[in-house]
Amino acid sequence: MYIRPDDLSRFDGLVLEDVIPKHDKVWYKYPNLLKLNKLLLAAILTNMTNGFDGSMLNGLQSVPAWTNYFDHPSGTRLAWMGNAMVLGGVLISPVTPYICDKYGRRKPIFWGCAIIVLGSLFQGLAVSYRMFVLARALIGLGLSLASIAAPLLLVECAYPPQRGQMTSVLEPAWPVGSFFAAITTYLTFKMHDTNWSWRIPSLFQGLFPLIQCILVTYAPESPRWLVSQKRYDEAFSFLVEYHGNGDPDSDLVQFEMAEIAAAIEAEIAAKQSRWSQFFSTSGMKHRFFIVSVISIMAQFSGNGVLSYYLAIVLTNMGITDPNSQLLINLGSTIFTIFTAFTIALQIERIGRRTAFIIGFSTMFLDYMLWTFLSAVNEKLGFQNQGLVRLTVIVMIAYNFFYHFVGPFVPTYVVEVVPFSLRSKTTMYSQLIQAFTLGVSNFINPVGLERWGWRFYSVSIVALALWTILAYTYFPETGGKGLEEIAEIFDGEEALGVYHGHRIELADDEEDNLIRRA
Structure with missing residues (x-):
């Protein structure tokens, strides 16, 4: 199942790079990565x-x-x-x-x-x-x-x-x-x-x-487009299959799902899709x-x-x-x-x-x-x-x-x-x-x-x-x-950037993220 935004204490102070698993083989020896890159x-x-x-x-x-x-x-x-x-x-x-x-x-x-x-x-x-x-x-x-x-x-x-x-x-x-x-x-x-x-x-x-x-x-x-269309199950399935090597409880998968959803929902709430945002x-x-x-x-x-x-x-x-x-x-x-x-x-x-x-x-x-x-x-x-x-x-x-x-x-x-x-x-x-x-x-x-x-x-x-x-x-x-690149340009107040306690979602979307995939 998806991890709740308010149950991320084990990720406190971490960034994406910290939850990427260490591989002991070259990437093409992992079936999920080989399939993804071929497609x-x-x-x-x-x-x-x-x-x-x-x-x-x-x-x-x-x-x-x-x-x-x-x-x-x-x-x-x-x-x-x-x-x-x-x-x-x-x-x-x-x-x-x-x-x-x-x-x-x-x-x-x-x-x-x-x-x-x-x-x-x-x-x-x-x-x-x-x-x-x-x-x-x-x-x-x-x-x-x-x-x-x-x-x-x-x-x-x-x-x-x-x-x-x-x-x-x-x-x-x-x-x-x-x-x-x-x-x-x-x-x-x-x-x-x-x-x-x-x-x-x-x-x-x-x-x-x-x-x-x-x-x-x-x-x-x-998966980011799928999240923007509120198709969370499909986005989560992608991350499990291609990034988590089939493991839905992978730290990387759970972290990515929460970070992607937080960032995109924050952007939508802030109406960041308008051209005028470039000058805001x-x-x-x-x-x-x-x-x-x-x-x-x-x-x-x-x-x-x-x-x-x-x-x-x-x-x-x-x-x-x-x-x-x-x-x-x-x-x-x-x-x-x-x-x-x-x-x-x-x-x-x-x-x-x-x-x-x-x-x-x-x-x-x-x-x-x-x-x-x-x-x-x-x-x-x-x-x-x-x-x-x-x-x-x-x-x-x-x-x-x-x-x-x-x-x-x-x-x-x-x-x-x-x-x-x-x-x-x-x-x-x-x-x-x-x-x-x-x-x-x-x-x-x-x-x-x-x-x-x-x-x-x-x-x-x-x-x-x-x-x-x-x-x-x-x-x-x-x-x-x-x-996380948003922090380079917007500082620590960047919308949706995950740093433990700073995962935030729109109220009406939180329930969607705790459904079973």
């Missing part, structure tokens, strides 16, 4: 679709059949091909939080992935520039819906010690999708003089969303500032140059052979996969704040060196091949430094805000990122074509600013329970 792949795979798209568009720019079919798109015309996905996402973003709050986290992922599958079919069968762009807008619409729900499902379902890792591997799924796109476009590039060299990668983009549709059908629903206290303003700036940082750190316009960058460096460009794209992607997952899995050791400071500062230094080498290469007429290769290495090394930032952005965004604002915050963050990416996608191809390496100075200035902001305003959230 949560339904959320993790979301970013593979995003990564596939960026690398595919990069690769297609080096495929002659694609450039010929669409009349050699460049400048604004090329930018629209990249931005169509952003536009589709922006169109549905305003209603997505309400969909996630009303229907849960699982259903929006399924609906979004189904839309992506449909958009991929239209994209692969496109017979005109307009149809290709509209298909990409449809993919962006579905991806936005799934992408907003995915981190919510991960952070709210993950086993507490694995919360940071599970949410952080969401972003490294991007280079995995990028790898599949790079290898697909490279292999189909060999299909000379046929439009299937670009249609096959375009159709293949629907594979991962199709797998997600299957997985999410069997995935569990967020200094703690909420701090949260809003963090979410706003980190969403801009994530997409305006020079990463857009390599993600969508690598072909232009390599051409500016004197590497014009399509085969060489595709091989560099593939090699860069493999390196990125390895580094992204390696760093993401170390989040609890590194810490969120430290990772951001390391990432932005090293990207700043990398861009400085990249710019310098590019200037020297241009002065030497790109005749020194050793220097050109060194520049490529420095360029690829940027991906390593970026992954001290990228994996932890979705984690940080969903951690710093309370449950009642989590879906709205995720949507807001995605909308800011989409807007920033959209601006970047218009600026980058034009800037690279007009100014070449000189355009990199924009990223240098931005990265210097991001380093300062991360050092000054980003607190550490690791090592705390999801509900």
